[in-house]
Amino acid sequence: MISQLSWKIGGQQGEGVESTDRIFSTALNRLGYYLYGYRHFSSRIKGGHTNNKIRISTQPIRAISDDLDILVAFDQESIDLNAKELRLGGVIVADAKFNPTIPDGIDARLFAVPITKMAEELGTSLMKNMVASGASWALLGLPLEVFNKAVEEEFGRKGAAIVEKNIEAVKRGAEFVLEQAGGPLDEFKLDEADGQQKLFMIGNEAIGLGSIAAGCRLMAAYPITPASEIMEYLIKKLPKFGGTVVQTEDEIAAVTMAIGANYAGVRTMTASAGPGLALMMEAIGLAGMTETPLVIVNTQRGGPSTGLPTKQEQSDLNAMVYGTHGEIPKIVIAPASIEDCFYDTIESFNLAEQYQVPVILMTDLQLSLGKQSCDQLDYDKIEIKRGKLVQDVPALEGHDLFKRYELTEDGVSPRVLPGEKGGLHHVTGVEHDETGRPSENALNRQNMMDKRLGKLDNMYIRDAIRVDAPHETPELLIIGMGSTGGTIDEARTLLSQDGITTNHITIRQIHPFPTKPLLPYLQNAKKVIVIENNATGQLAGQIKMNAGFAEKIESLLKYDGNPFLPSDVHKACKELSLDGNIQRV
Amino acid sequence: MATFKEFRNNVKPNWCPGCGDFSIQAAIQRAAANVGLEPENLAVISGIGCSGRISGYINAYGFHGIHGRVLPIAQGVKLANRELTVIASGGDGDGFAIGMGHTVHAIRRNLNVTYIVMDNQIYGLTKGQTSPRSAEGFKTKSTPEGSIETTLSPLEIALSAGATFVAQSFSSDLKQLTKLIEEGINHEGFSLINVFSPCVTFNKINTYDWFKENIVNLEQFPDYDPSNRVQAMNKIMETNGLLTGLIYQNKTRKSYEDLVTGFKQEGLAKQNIKISSEEFDKLVAEFK
Numbered sequence: 001m002i003s004q005l006s007w008k009i010g011g012q013q014g015e016g017v018e019s020t021d022r023i024f025s026t027a028l029n030r031l032g033y034y035l036y037g038y039r040h041f042s043s044r045i046k047g048g049h050t051n052n053k054i055r056i057s058t059q060p061i062r063a064i065s066d067d068l069d070i071l072v073a074f075d076q077e078s079i080d081l082n083a084k085e086l087r088l089g090g091v092i093v094a095d096a097k098f099n100p101t102i103p104d105g106i107d108a109r110l111f112a113v114p115i116t117k118m119a120e121e122l123g124t125s126l127m128k129n130m131v132a133s134g135a136s137w138a139l140l141g142l143p144l145e146v147f148n149k150a151v152e153e154e155f156g157r158k159g160a161a162i163v164e165k166n167i168e169a170v171k172r173g174a175e176f177v178l179e180q181a182g183g184p185l186d187e188f189k190l191d192e193a194d195g196q197q198k199l200f201m202i203g204n205e206a207i208g209l210g211s212i213a214a215g216c217r218l219m220a221a222y223p224i225t226p227a228s229e230i231m232e233y234l235i236k237k238l239p240k241f242g243g244t245v246v247q248t249e250d251e252i253a254a255v256t257m258a259i260g261a262n263y264a265g266v267r268t269m270t271a272s273a274g275p276g277l278a279l280m281m282e283a284i285g286l287a288g289m290t291e292t293p294l295v296i297v298n299t300q301r302g303g304p305s306t307g308l309p310t311k312q313e314q315s316d317l318n319a320m321v322y323g324t325h326g327e328i329p330k331i332v333i334a335p336a337s338i339e340d341c342f343y344d345t346i347e348s349f350n351l352a353e354q355y356q357v358p359v360i361l362m363t364d365l366q367l368s369l370g371k372q373s374c375d376q377l378d379y380d381k382i383e384i385k386r387g388k389l390v391q392d393v394p395a396l397e398g399h400d401l402f403k404r405y406e407l408t409e410d411g412v413s414p415r416v417l418p419g420e421k422g423g424l425h426h427v428t429g430v431e432h433d434e435t436g437r438p439s440e441n442a443l444n445r446q447n448m449m450d451k452r453l454g455k456l457d458n459m460y461i462r463d464a465i466r467v468d469a470p471h472e473t474p475e476l477l478i479i480g481m482g483s484t485g486g487t488i489d490e491a492r493t494l495l496s497q498d499g500i501t502t503n504h505i506t507i508r509q510i511h512p513f514p515t516k517p518l519l520p521y522l523q524n525a526k527k528v529i530v531i532e533n534n535a536t537g538q539l540a541g542q543i544k545m546n547a548g549f550a551e552k553i554e555s556l557l558k559y560d561g562n563p564f565l566p567s568d569v570h571k572a573c574k575e576l577s578l579d580g581n582i583q584r585v
Numbered sequence: 586m587a588t589f590k591e592f593r594n595n596v597k598p599n600w601c602p603g604c605g606d607f608s609i610q611a612a613i614q615r616a617a618a619n620v621g622l623e624p625e626n627l628a629v630i631s632g633i634g635c636s637g638r639i640s641g642y643i644n645a646y647g648f649h650g651i652h653g654r655v656l657p658i659a660q661g662v663k664l665a666n667r668e669l670t671v672i673a674s675g676g677d678g679d680g681f682a683i684g685m686g687h688t689v690h691a692i693r694r695n696l697n698v699t700y701i702v703m704d705n706q707i708y709g710l711t712k713g714q715t716s717p718r719s720a721e722g723f724k725t726k727s728t729p730e731g732s733i734e735t736t737l738s739p740l741e742i743a744l745s746a747g748a749t750f751v752a753q754s755f756s757s758d759l760k761q762l763t764k765l766i767e768e769g770i771n772h773e774g775f776s777l778i779n780v781f782s783p784c785v786t787f788n789k790i791n792t793y794d795w796f797k798e799n800i801v802n803l804e805q806f807p808d809y810d811p812s813n814r815v816q817a818m819n820k821i822m823e824t825n826g827l828l829t830g831l832i833y834q835n836k837t838r839k840s841y842e843d844l845v846t847g848f849k850q851e852g853l854a855k856q857n858i859k860i861s862s863e864e865f866d867k868l869v870a871e872f873k
Contacts, residue, residue, distance in 0.1 A: 029873070199872040209868055215858025218664055220657075237868065239847040242856050246664070249690040253657040256650065260630070260661025263648060264669065265854030268661065286651050377869060379862045399595040399644075417854055418646035418662065418669055421625045426641050428649035437596065437641060 001191045003058045005069040007136065008085070010051035010078030013044060016129035017074070019154065021052035024133050025371065027150040028056055029200040031142065032193035036486070037371035038064045038563070043225065043309045049077050058191045062337065062372070062486020066567045069188060070139065071108075072132050074115070076100060083108060091185065093136050093177065095128070111135070111177050118172045127169040134170030135177035141184030144174060198373040203341040203363050206374070207297055208233035210345030211269055213382045216295070217243030218268040220257035222250055225309050226365045227271040227299040251276035255283040255296065262293045263427065265389075265417035267349050271297035274316050275306065277360075281323045284358050286429045288328025291405065291413065291452065293352035295345075297361045299368040300482075302561050311561030312365045314482055315534035320360045321511045321542070327449070329456045331359040332511035334481045335367065336466065338374035340508070346382060347461055354387035355455050356412060362510065364533065366563045367483035390414045393422040401425045401435035407447055411455040456512050464509035465517050474503040475577050477525030481507045481539055484531055484564055491569035500577045507539065513546040528553045529576055531569060535559040554581075589618040592627075594644040600635055605756035605782030605793075606703050610642050612759055613672060613701065616766035617645070622670055630659040632675025632684065635710045636703035636782070639674050653683030656691040659698050666852035667697065667842050670770055677704040677718040681737050685717075688739075692746040692775055696841040699769040699776045702739070703756075705784035706791045713787035723790060740821045740832060743777050744814060749835040750776035751817070753828060755796050756783070761829060768831060774840040781829075796827075803830030812836070 007024070011017045025035050036055045042048040055065050068085040071078070073094040083092065083106045090108045094100035095115040102110050113135050119128040130151065137147050148167050155163045178184065201209075208230050211219070217238060221231040235245040243266075248254040254270040261268035272280065277298045287294040300316045302308025320332045331351055335344040341363065348359040393402065393416060404425040406413040413434075416423030426436035431448060433439040468489075476495070480488050485506050492502045505521055507514070522528060522543070530540035530553060537555040544550040556572040558564055575581065592614035600606050617627055624645045631640035633652035640647030646669075650658045659673035680688050680702045691700065707725065708714040714727035718739075722731040743751045750772040754762040762780060769776035781800070783793050801824045803809050809830075810816060817833040842848055849856070860868075 197873050199869065201872045205872065209872075212868065213860060213865065215860075217853055217856070217858065218661075220661065239845070241860065241864075242847060242849055242853060244664070244845045244848060246660075246694075248657065249686050252654060253687055253690070256654040256657040257661035257664070259650075260648070260658035261665040262661075263658075264628070264662040264665035265852075266665035267858065268665070282651055283654065290648075379865045382859075382865070384859055417666070418628045419625055419666060419852070419854075421623075424624060424644065424646060426647045426649070428641065428647075429651055430649065 001189050002187070003191050004056060004061065005188060005190065006053060006055045006065045006067065007070045007072070008051055008053040008068050008082060009072040009132070010049065010082055011074030013042060013048045013050040014046040015074050016126065017050050017052055020072070020129035020133045021054065023147070023150045023154050024137065025054050025200065026153070027137070027147040029198060029373065030146050030150065032195040032197060033057060033190070034060050034198065034373040035200060035371070036061045036064060036373070038366065039369055041310050049081060051078065051082060056190065058193050060373070063490050063566060064563060066565045070136055072136050073100065074128070074132070079103065089187065091139065091188070093132060093139070095132070111180050113173060113176050115173065118176070119169060122165050122169050127166060130166045130169035131173035134173030137170070138174035138178050139181060139185050140188050140190065144170070199376065200371060200373055201338060202229060202369050202371045203335070203338055203367040204229035204299065204369065205233055206338045206341035207271070207345045207361065207363070208237070210342040211349070212237055212241060214267060214346040214349040215384050216267040216269050216349060217241060218258070218261045218266050219245045219270065220248050220254040220261070220268065221245065221270050222248055222254050222272065222276060224273045224276050226301055226368045227273050227297065229369070230271040230297060251279040252283065255280040255294070259283060259287050259292050259294055263418070269295040269297065271299065273299050273301045274303045274319070277316060277319060277323070284330070285324035285326055285328055287358040288324065288330060288452065289429045290427050291356035293356055294358040295348045295352050295361065296358065297363065300362060300364045308561045310365070312563045313533050313559060313561070314364050315538065315559070316362070317510060317534070317538040317542070320362055327453060329355065329357045329452055330511060331355070331357060331456065331459070332362055333359065333461055334362045334508055334510050336482060336485045336506045336508060338372055339377065341367065342377050343381065343462070350383070350385040351461065353389065354385055354412070355459065356387065356415060357455065362482070364482040370483065388412055388414045390416055391420065393420060395422045396424060401437070403434040404436050405432060405434045405448065407434060407451055411451040459512060460514060460517070461509045464514040466506040466508055467521065469503035469505070469521060471501045471503055473524050473526065474501045475526050476500060476502045476573055477505065477521055477528045478502055478531060478573065479505050479507060479528060479539070479543065480531040481510065484533070487564045487566050488531060488569055490566035491573060494566065494570040495573055498574055500574065502573070510542070513542050515546045518543070518547055522547055522549045525552070527576060529556055529573060530554070531556045531564065533558050533563070586621060587618055587623050589614045591624055592617050592644050594642065596642055598642050599638060601786050603785040604635070605705065605784070606636050606639065608756040608759050609701065609703055609762065609780055609782055610639055612762040612766055613643060615763045616770060619763065620767050620770050626668070627670045627672065628662050630655055630662060630671065630673045632679035634676040634679050634708070636674065636676040637679060653679055654687065655679060656684060656687040656698070656700065660691060660694065660696050663696050663698050663842070664853065666854040667850070668852040671698045672701060672770070673698055674701045674703065677702060677706065678708050678716050681717045681739050689742065689746045692743055692748045692777065694841050695749055695774045695838065697774055699766065699778065701766065702777070702779045703782040704779050705782050705788055707784050707788040709784045709787055720790065738821065738826050739777070739779055740826055741818065744818050744821070744833060748777055748833065749774040749838050751833040752776070752831045753779045755781045755800055755829055757793060757797070758829065765831060772834065773843070774838060799827050801828045803828055803832070
């Protein structure tokens with residue numbers, strides 16, 4: 001019996017890889033397993049190799065694995081590209097149609113199943129994904145009725161006949177492979193899961209769900225990988241709550257429409273990736289200057305320019321921290337799990353209104369698109385805080401205006417919405433006085449700059465840094481952000497087997513930088529290694545600039561488009577600990 | 586009920602004496618009173634440029650945004666609270682150069698927003714460069730040998746983009762302009778009102794006298810039917826775009842707000858935003 005295994009399906013894009021993965025993982029989720037998915041895809045719709053990998057475990061997991069147990073292949077290319085990941089004695093289930101062969105030097109078992117032929121016998125080659133997934137499910141010895149239930153749900157709306165045919169396809173695939181293998185494979189027999197169904201979703205869905213819970217009722221956005229799932233989710237859901245999604249002509253329209261809607265009182269967001277974020281920069285300054293709440297999700301992908309649009313990277317950090325001309329207050333939050341994506345979205349909307357600033361929620365492609373198990377989300381933790389939003393203010397005298405930008409102790413001024421009789425005021429991106437009217441007065445300028453920039457003094461979000469520090473003076477302090485936390489923790493298990501003590505800190509509040517809470521951990525570590533998916537060590541730069549300790553901070557960088565593997569982190573940390581320096585991944 | 590005086594404030598515009606924009610300011614104030622608005626129910630959103638300052642010169646909710654983005658901001662305001670009357674305003678550079686992409690798509694989207702373009706055929710605030718509305722051959726600081734680009738016809742573009750309300754006026758004709766703004770506000774959908782607003786400082790060609798000599802008032806054509814799109818396009822071309830009056834109106838197409846599934850009459854900003862635990866459970870159940 002084993003507690004975890006990895007399964008991968010590969011083929012040409014548009015060949016059913018996605019739907020096979022979906023049904024397979026839904027069925028596993030029903031059984032109560034923890035799952036973590038990774039999509040390898042290209043920026044095209046049909047054709048080109050694509051694969052989906054799922055890690056299945058009886059324990060919570062938050063990382064992809066180094067190796068692979070079962071590979072389902074629709075073509076020889078999928079075998080050639082992925083067989084090297086297979087562990088010794090791993091299994092390939094492949095379509096007999098293309099006479100699959102095992103590449104030289106790979107020790108694996110091959111089951112050639114007439115996948116296409118069986119599907120065609122049932123009426124359409126479209127069903128080959130059902131034959132393939134049925135075959136691999138059967139090899140694991142998992143109950144077929146749970147799988148069939150997932151098939152029913154996937155195809156139910158297409159009618160009973162279609163469901164029946166697909167279930168038949170699953171059955172034929174299962175029967176064929178079991179006969180070849182002589183029954184389910186003992187070495188892949190998974191321990192029983194806890195039977196507790198988890199939530200299974202991608203980060204973008206958790207953000208969409210979080211935004212509805214937060215009271216977001218409008219979204220203005222322009223499609224882009226890997227952010228589009230947020231708008232696609234919300235356009236399905238928001239009409240039920242009175243709201244809607246507008247697909248705008250570009251990202252500048254998206255962000256300025258969101259600013260207009262927030263000004264008029266509706267929690268509104270936009271979401272994009274690097275290229276869109278770059279287009280939004282001027283408007284982010286407008287939100288900062290006019291103290292208009294704004295939530296922007298930036299799902300990072302490989303840059304610069306069009307870069308690697310479907311690959312993992314964390315290279316927009318500096319753009320988010322420093323972006324827009326001039327100086328404004330801004331909050332940048334980096335969720336590190338599916339749960340974070342949900343709760344941080346709610347917090348982003350609250351912070352945007354409490355501090356009247358733009359908030360950027362920054363994910364990375366693996367967090368946004370990697371489908372994974374997540375614990376139940378707690379309705380009772382949903383709190384809506386609208387800050388100094390006021391209503392029913394006293395009537396104005398003569399030509400008086402409401403002091404929308406009143407100088408207050410905490411720098412945050414009362415805010416009224418258009419429609420409020422006593423609330424008339426002006427809003428402008430030009431420097432302005434307390435009523436919002438343009439002013440070039442030097443003293444006013446200084447006061448207003450100090451007011452705006454002082455709003456975030458001592459502002460800390462929930463878990464500004466997430467600390468796992470079992471050691472008082474660890475050999476290594478490992479620092480990361482976003483989707484890399486699970487990988488780092490797996491590497492730490494290996495490092496502790498090597499006798500190397502480690503602490504782990506996830507930076508969740510990227511800006512303003514949480515220097516104060518971080519300092520003692522930096523002080524007490526012998527060495528610090530900052531792990532990030534970019535080429536210039538942007539997070540390490542923030543740490544050195546804000547907290548110092550440059551002499552003991554090293555970087556582990558990966559910018560080839562792929563997420564870190566536990567082995568990458570393990571190797572680098574071990575080298576650093578033993579030799580004092582590391583090779584690049 | 587508010588009179589036009591209630592829409593005045595005590596701010597002295599920074600426009601040059603004689604600027605066409607003064608009359609447009611007055612026309613907006615009069616139209617707002619004539620259609621029965623109160624200052625708190627009017628939001629004036631403006632762009633950047635001389636004309637962009639207008640949101641600060643009307644006693645209402647005013648939002649002075651960034652260059653070229655007046656329309657997305659205005660549409661955001663309208664989506665958030667459709668009970669507000671939203672007027673968007675800016676210059677020809679703001680709307681037809683840097684903001685042209687938004688203009689075309691705001692027209693297509695057809696939200697109930699009235700867009701008043703203060704068209705002076707020149708960049709004034711930056712002290713006299715060419716605009717997409719400048720005539721070919723027009724000499725400016727950025728075109729010392731005369732503009733070699735075609736003059737843009739916003740009216741033709743608006744009709745092609747599916748506009749449901751297209752009008753044009755001249756800042757000297759306060760009566761016509763006020764009436765057109767009222768009609769624009771009352772129109773269910775997006776209304777474009779292009780207004781010739783002479784720049785007395787930098788445009789020595791398109792002067793008040795020049796417009797008086799060259800523009801054609803549609804009132805001269807008693808048979809003109811503003812619901813006829815083909816006729817509207819012909820008339821724009823015949824007059825080289827120098828016509829004034831209500832050029833086209835489509836009263837049958839619904840506004841965007843009326844076409845959005847489940848969109849209520851009550852402003853979205855006024856609605857409850859906390860979801861119930863039942864609603865939450867239902868959303869979460871989809872991920873099991």
